[in-house]
Amino acid sequence: MSALGTPLLTVRDLHTYLATVQGVVRAVDGVSFTVHEAEVLGIVGESGCGKTVTCRTIMGLMPARSVHTEGEVIYHPRGEGSLLGASEDVMRTVRGAHLAMIFQDPMTALNPVLNIGDQLIEAVRAHDRCSAAEARTRAISLLDRVGIPAASRRMRDYPFQFSGGMLQRALIAIALASSPRLLLADEPTTSLDVIIQDQILCLLLELQRDTGMSMILVSHDLAVISEMCDKIIVMYAGQVVEEGTAADVISAPRHPYTHALLEALPQAEQRGQLRNISGSPPSLINVPGGCRFAPRCQFATPECLNWETTLVAAGERDHAARCWRHQEIAEGQEAWQRSDSASA
Amino acid sequence: MNRFGMLPRRLLHTVIVLFGITLVTFFLLRLIPGDPALAILGSSYTHTRAVAIDNFLGLNKPIWTQYGQYMDRLFHGNLGFSFFYDESATVVIRQHIAPTVFLVIYSAVLAAIISMPIGFISGLRRGGAVDQSSRVFFTLSFAMPAFWLGIILILIFSVKLPVFPISGFGSGFVGHLYYLFLPALTISLGFSTVLVRSLRAATIATLQAEFIDTARMKGIRWRRVLWRHVFRNSVLAVVAVYGVNLAYLIGGTVLVENVFSLPGLGSLLVSSVSDRDYPVVQGVTLLFAVLIVLINLFTDLAQAALDPRVGQEIGT
Amino acid sequence: MSAMWAASPSELLMRAATKAAGRQRSVVRRRFTLIIGLVMLAIAIAAAVLAPLLVSQSPTAIDVLHPLSPPLTSGHLLGTDQYGRDLLARILYAGRIDLAIAFGATSVTLVGGTMIGLVAGYVGGKVDSFLMRLVDLFFAFPFLVLIIAIIAMLGPSTFNLFIAIWITSWVSYARIMRAQTVVAKKQQYVLAARALGYSPVRVMFRHILPNTASTVIIFSMVDAVGNIILAASLGFLGLGVQPPTPEWGSMISDGQNYILTSWWLATLPGLAVVFVGVAFSLIGDGLADVLRAGDR
Numbered sequence: 001m002s003a004l005g006t007p008l009l010t011v012r013d014l015h016t017y018l019a020t021v022q023g024v025v026r027a028v029d030g031v032s033f034t035v036h037e038a039e040v041l042g043i044v045g046e047s048g049c050g051k052t053v054t055c056r057t058i059m060g061l062m063p064a065r066s067v068h069t070e071g072e073v074i075y076h077p078r079g080e081g082s083l084l085g086a087s088e089d090v091m092r093t094v095r096g097a098h099l100a101m102i103f104q105d106p107m108t109a110l111n112p113v114l115n116i117g118d119q120l121i122e123a124v125r126a127h128d129r130c131s132a133a134e135a136r137t138r139a140i141s142l143l144d145r146v147g148i149p150a151a152s153r154r155m156r157d158y159p160f161q162f163s164g165g166m167l168q169r170a171l172i173a174i175a176l177a178s179s180p181r182l183l184l185a186d187e188p189t190t191s192l193d194v195i196i197q198d199q200i201l202c203l204l205l206e207l208q209r210d211t212g213m214s215m216i217l218v219s220h221d222l223a224v225i226s227e228m229c230d231k232i233i234v235m236y237a238g239q240v241v242e243e244g245t246a247a248d249v250i251s252a253p254r255h256p257y258t259h260a261l262l263e264a265l266p267q268a269e270q271r272g273q274l275r276n277i278s279g280s281p282p283s284l285i286n287v288p289g290g291c292r293f294a295p296r297c298q299f300a301t302p303e304c305l306n307w308e309t310t311l312v313a314a315g316e317r318d319h320a321a322r323c324w325r326h327q328e329i330a331e332g333q334e335a336w337q338r339s340d341s342a343s344a
Numbered sequence: 345m346n347r348f349g350m351l352p353r354r355l356l357h358t359v360i361v362l363f364g365i366t367l368v369t370f371f372l373l374r375l376i377p378g379d380p381a382l383a384i385l386g387s388s389y390t391h392t393r394a395v396a397i398d399n400f401l402g403l404n405k406p407i408w409t410q411y412g413q414y415m416d417r418l419f420h421g422n423l424g425f426s427f428f429y430d431e432s433a434t435v436v437i438r439q440h441i442a443p444t445v446f447l448v449i450y451s452a453v454l455a456a457i458i459s460m461p462i463g464f465i466s467g468l469r470r471g472g473a474v475d476q477s478s479r480v481f482f483t484l485s486f487a488m489p490a491f492w493l494g495i496i497l498i499l500i501f502s503v504k505l506p507v508f509p510i511s512g513f514g515s516g517f518v519g520h521l522y523y524l525f526l527p528a529l530t531i532s533l534g535f536s537t538v539l540v541r542s543l544r545a546a547t548i549a550t551l552q553a554e555f556i557d558t559a560r561m562k563g564i565r566w567r568r569v570l571w572r573h574v575f576r577n578s579v580l581a582v583v584a585v586y587g588v589n590l591a592y593l594i595g596g597t598v599l600v601e602n603v604f605s606l607p608g609l610g611s612l613l614v615s616s617v618s619d620r621d622y623p624v625v626q627g628v629t630l631l632f633a634v635l636i637v638l639i640n641l642f643t644d645l646a647q648a649a650l651d652p653r654v655g656q657e658i659g660t
Numbered sequence: 661m662s663a664m665w666a667a668s669p670s671e672l673l674m675r676a677a678t679k680a681a682g683r684q685r686s687v688v689r690r691r692f693t694l695i696i697g698l699v700m701l702a703i704a705i706a707a708a709v710l711a712p713l714l715v716s717q718s719p720t721a722i723d724v725l726h727p728l729s730p731p732l733t734s735g736h737l738l739g740t741d742q743y744g745r746d747l748l749a750r751i752l753y754a755g756r757i758d759l760a761i762a763f764g765a766t767s768v769t770l771v772g773g774t775m776i777g778l779v780a781g782y783v784g785g786k787v788d789s790f791l792m793r794l795v796d797l798f799f800a801f802p803f804l805v806l807i808i809a810i811i812a813m814l815g816p817s818t819f820n821l822f823i824a825i826w827i828t829s830w831v832s833y834a835r836i837m838r839a840q841t842v843v844a845k846k847q848q849y850v851l852a853a854r855a856l857g858y859s860p861v862r863v864m865f866r867h868i869l870p871n872t873a874s875t876v877i878i879f880s881m882v883d884a885v886g887n888i889i890l891a892a893s894l895g896f897l898g899l900g901v902q903p904p905t906p907e908w909g910s911m912i913s914d915g916q917n918y919i920l921t922s923w924w925l926a927t928l929p930g931l932a933v934v935f936v937g938v939a940f941s942l943i944g945d946g947l948a949d950v951l952r953a954g955d956r
Contacts, residue, residue, distance in 0.1 A: 019679030061557050068676040088566060096563030108554040111573050113580070113651055122572075123562045158652045174562065364797040375813035483945075487937025489889040491896050492912055492930035495919065499927070503920060595804030599893050603916070613805065614897050617812040629809045633801045640800075 007076050008214050009035045009058070009099075009182055014071035014084075016050075016057045023285040027053040029238035031071075035182060040208060040215045042229030042246065044222055044261070046281060050238040051218045052104075055184045057084070059101050060091040075099070077181065097127040100180035104187040106167035110159040116143075116170050117155030123177035142173040147203060165196035169203065176207065182214045189224065201228060222261050226250045234258045237281050237292040240311065244319035254314040254321035254330055256297045291323070299325055348648055358641050365633045369626050370414050373401070376622070384622050388427055400425075423630070424623030428616065433623045437612065437631060443513050443524075444608035447531070447597055448635075450524055452590065455532035459539035463582070464575060466540065467547025478540060486537040490596045494530040494603040501526060511605035527604045531596040538589050539582055546581035550574050580651050587643025591636055694946020700939035704932075708755030717746035719753040719906045728922045739924050741914065747924065751932050754906040757818070759936065761891040765825040766884045772826070773833025774869075774876050780834065781841025782864050792838065798831040807890070808899060816899045825887060832883065833876055840872040874951040881944030885937045892933050908933050 016028035028050045035041045043051045056062050058073050060083065072082040075098060083094065103109045111119060120139040124130070130138070136155075143151035146169040159167060168188060175183055185204065189197035205228060208215050219225050225232055225246070232249045234242040234257060242255040253259045260277045279296035282288050290305035291297070297304070307324060314326040323329065376383050380401065381394040402410040417424070423433040466475035485493065502510045514523030550556065551574060559573045560566075598610035605611070609628050616624040648654045707714065717736075723744030731739040731747075738747040780791040798806075810824040844850055845868070853867045894900030895909025903910065908929040915926030 017676035019676050021680070024676040024680045056557075059561060061560060066679055068679065092563050092565065094563070095561055101557075101561045103554050103557060105554060109558045111555045111559065111577065112653060113576055114572070115652075122559075122564060122568075126562045126564045160653050171558065174558065178563065361796065361800050364793075365800055368797065368801070369809075372809055372813055375810065377814065483938060483941050484934065487885055487889075487934045487941055489892050489896075489909070489912075489930065489933055491893060491909075492926075492933065495912065495916055495926050495930070499919060499923060591799070591802050592804075594802035598804055598808070599896065602897060613808060614899070617808060617816075617899060622812070625809055625812045629801070629805055632805045636802055637800050 006037045007034050008037050008039075010072070010074040010076065011054070011058065012072040012074065014054065014057060014073065015069065016053050016062065017068045018053075019066040019068070020285075025284045026238055026287055027284060028057065029284075029287070031235070031238070031240050033233050033240065033243065035214050035216060037181075038208075038212045038214060039231060040205075040217060040229045042225035042232045043216060043218045043235060044220065044225045044232060045235035046220060048281060048284070049235040051235050052186050054235075055101060055186050055216065055218060059095060059099055059184065060086070060088075061101070075182075093127075096123065096178040096180065098180055099182050099184065100175040100178070101184040101186065102168070102171045102175050102188050105191050106164055106171055107159075107191070109171055110167060112159055115156050115158050116162070120155070120170070120174055120177065123174045127178040139173075139177075142177060143170065145207075146170070146173045146176075147199075148173075164192050165200065168192060168196075168200055172200075172203065172207070176211070179211070180213060182216065183208075184216045184218070186218045187220070188217075190219070190221075197224075204228070222250075222265060234261070237287070238284060239292065239309070239322065241293065241322040242320065243311070244315070245317055248315060248317060248319045252315060252319075252330060254319065254326040255293075255323050256299050256329060257293050258321075259329060260296075260298070299323075299329060301325075348645070350648065350654075351645075354641065354644060358637060361637055362634065365630065365637070366415060366418060367411070369630045369633070370411055372626055372629065373622060380622075383620060385427060386620050423627035426616075426621050426624050428619045428621040428624070433627045436624055437609070437627050440607060440609050440612045441631075442608075443606045444597055444601070444610060446520055447524055447527055447600070447606065447608060448593065450521070450528040451531040451535065451593060451596075452586075454528050455535040455539060455593075456586075458532060459536040459543065460579075460582075462536075463540040463543025464547055464578070467544040467551070467578065468570070468574075470548060475544070482537040482540055485533045488534075489599075490530055490534050491599040491603045493533065494527065494600055497526050497530055498603070513606055524606075527600045527606060530600050530603075531593055534596060535589055535593050538585055542585040543578055543582045546578035547574060550577045553577070576650075580647070583643060583647050583650060587640055587646075590639045590643075594632055594636060691946065691950060693942050694950055697939050697942025697944075697946055700935065701943065704755060704936050704939060705759060707752055708759050711749070711752035711756065715746065715749040715752060717749040719745060719749040720904055721745060728918065728925075730922070731924055731928075738928055739922070741911075741925055742918065747928060750906040750911060751908070751929055754908045754911060754929065755932065755936075757901055757905060757907050758888055758891055758933070761821070761825075762884045762888045762936070762940075765822055765829065765887045765891075766880055768822075768826055769829040769883070770833055770876065770880045773830035774837045774873075776830065777834035777837025777839075778841050778864050778869060781838040782845060782860065782868065784842075788838070791834065795831045795835050795838075798828060799835075801828075803828060804890070804893065807894070808897070811894070811899050816894075816902060818901045818905070821891065821894060821900050825890065829883065829887070832879065836876055836879055837872070840875055841868055844868045844872050874947075878944050878948045878951070881940045881947065885940045885944075888933060888936055888940075 010032075011034070012032050014028055014031045015026070018025040018027055031050070031054055033041065043054065045051050053062070057069055062069070069084055071084060073084045074080055075083055075094065077098065078094065083091065086094075110116070117136070117139060120142060121132070121135045124135045124138050124142075128135075140151045140155060143154065148154055148166060148169055154162075162170065172188075183204075188204070189200050192200065201224065204215065204217075207213075217225065217228055229246045232242075232244065232246050233240050234249070234255065236257050242249060242253065242258045244254075249258060250262070253262055257277075263275045264277060277296055282292050282295070288295075288305075290307055291300070291309050294300040294304040304324075309322045311320040311322050312324060312326060313319070314321045314323075315330065373380060380403065381397040382389060384397055385393055398404060402413050405413075421434055423437060425431075426433045426436050429436045462474060462478050466472075466478055469475060488496075498510055501507045508526045509523055512523055514520050556569065556573055559569045597608065598613060600606070601608045601610035602614055609631065613625065613628045616622075616628070644654075723740065726733070726736070726740055726744045727742050729736055729740045729744075731737065733739060736746050736748070738751065740746055741750070776791060780788045806828050807824045810827060811820055814820040814823065841864075849871070850863060850867060853863045858867075891900055891907070892909030892912065895907040895911075896913040898910070898913065900909060901907040911929040912926050915922070915924075915929070918925050
């Protein structure tokens, strides 16, 4: 296992534009981050903020016809060349063996006419010319590892015979079949009920620790992210608006959006109305100038609409936010915290 | 897991439908306005024969007895008596079965050979050369009446360029293949329109499914994804359509046999209408319907074999 | 509101914008299909209705002096048949019959079959069971064979042709409509209407029907093509419209005898069938795309 801190995947200035009937959708508009070995990175944001498109772009799973990408995706064990725009043959050697992905809805993520065993064996043999018997054995042990009881019998079952939680476990097994170094999990628990959610997340964490692989966990649920991740990036309207360690971002958010997301989380002792963020995200086709969050921001001033946003260092340890008033927000946060503890 | 769990129910359903068919064909004869005996005998009308027919059909007895008589005869393989041919209708019909069955199977296979590759490629490369040109081609051919298309094909490939024979069944297996090529092509072109469209739509839909992304994510070859994941799922939609349209295919044989002068059931049906040979009309109709029912049963079985979800459902 | 667009790598935007424009063009192309189909159909209807104004010859006038003249003979734009009758006149007048069958047969079965399917799907229970068994029964028969058998019993005539089609064609509509109704029954807007106490008739016709009609209407276009071809086929077999009334199918049948010498007799009426058939097909395709917002 390599030392913590070695970069595994670097995404640099990624842009993904989609050509649609209504115009050009700037789904990802200048996103950069780095995932290190054995690190769990969380990407959090509302629906439509670009987190899923970012993951799919990294995997090369966006449809080539109507999508345009620019920037760099560097997978360090394979050298410093960008995976973006690499040929399908090259991507094929990377997918599965180095980068793997699990998707949001387990019910549609498996081929309905093939049984689970065949689909898992297919994943096992994708990068390893082992015998059929050996592949089968490995498949069974994988299913076992992800917590599916009576694994060898269930190999012959079809997806429609599995529950949502079981399917997601099977998908995790498929993703890990070729021992990837980085797992991208796109909202893996969103369509599952709460108890199963917990189980799946525990499983993922366990697997991550056992294998030492890195993980990118995508979610709109800040609570999930804060539990699982080492580092967090917050996305809004196709851009990264805050990044930093989980502890820093959660306890001392420097961007108004992150702040609002935290406020919106229901608290145990809370009474009265839930606080939510009024308004809705801007159009990704006719993207407004200046700060994209300004229209909904409680700290916004008229200058915010004219400021071409960049990520500004805020606080310590590579904490950064896309807000020029982050300092005031931090001070404001301290003030609230002080008043909270005072009134407690 | 038993893929064919629905089989017993399905067979029962088939039997019920077969009974229903006999009811319909039975009532067909009752549609004749006026005196059926007169209509059936035509020019060979004599009083004795008329009385014999009345007794045969049981026209003076209650309707259920008549039906009972009809079913009883059916079970003994008796389809009635053809006054036109002066022979048992069963014998007449049996002599005409071979060309029609050959033609149906030939057309079905040819349609699959033509439409599968075109439909699949059209779906994969939407808007591409194959897609655009096949769309134009099939919209045109769909609007062409089968018999007219047959005549045009004869004009081009039998008259102007003597490649294929104009009519007839030929002898021997290879002879049949040769003689029946143009008729089979005529039928399969009409059939293929629906198949191509269906496979194309199914392919497009399947390509957008999430499990294709999972398959690609594994890092397997695209060719394998295409075959094992995309095609295996798209083809399901086509099997259903294939079965349903086989009914129209059978209708097509009637016309095509006429155009190409094939001595099959279709020609027999048409000639017996103008010959006022009612028992033969009735018998051929019944036979066609039974064929359809068997084809539908076969289609359902094929679907159950290909899609594990289908066989589980009770009934059809 | 913002005053300026966000700055971006402009080349990237240009390329993506070009792709986006391409997709907008394909939407226009789909509406185009519908318009072309409607125009073609309008031409066909106009030609048939205005036939007496377009040709001076009568479709039934025999001229033994000029049989089997090829097209572009003086006075006969498309030639004449074996009796010297002008082919163009016969084709236009035949259009009246064939188009009448397309509209007349299709509209009745559309309305009738839809009603039956709607009721069966909405009411459910034994009524539904019975009607759908009946539908299944009809589907067990090859369509053309059943029609031929019915005509055989009733006797060949134009009217009996209508009867035969009405008896057999409603089943497709019934099946489609019933399936749609069963799904619609569970939708919010129907549950809301029923909760408000609206009568079943009102729910069916003013709520369910408008929302589900698009599928059957698109299907009726396909059916119309089928009915035209059916009429022509039966005419071809001598079982449909009877002589001396001109009809495209019987004209093709007659023409087949002269295929070696006078190809135009069998070919040209067929082109008329194809023309009308393509018109309905395009309308059907165009409607399908417009009503269902197309595929991405």
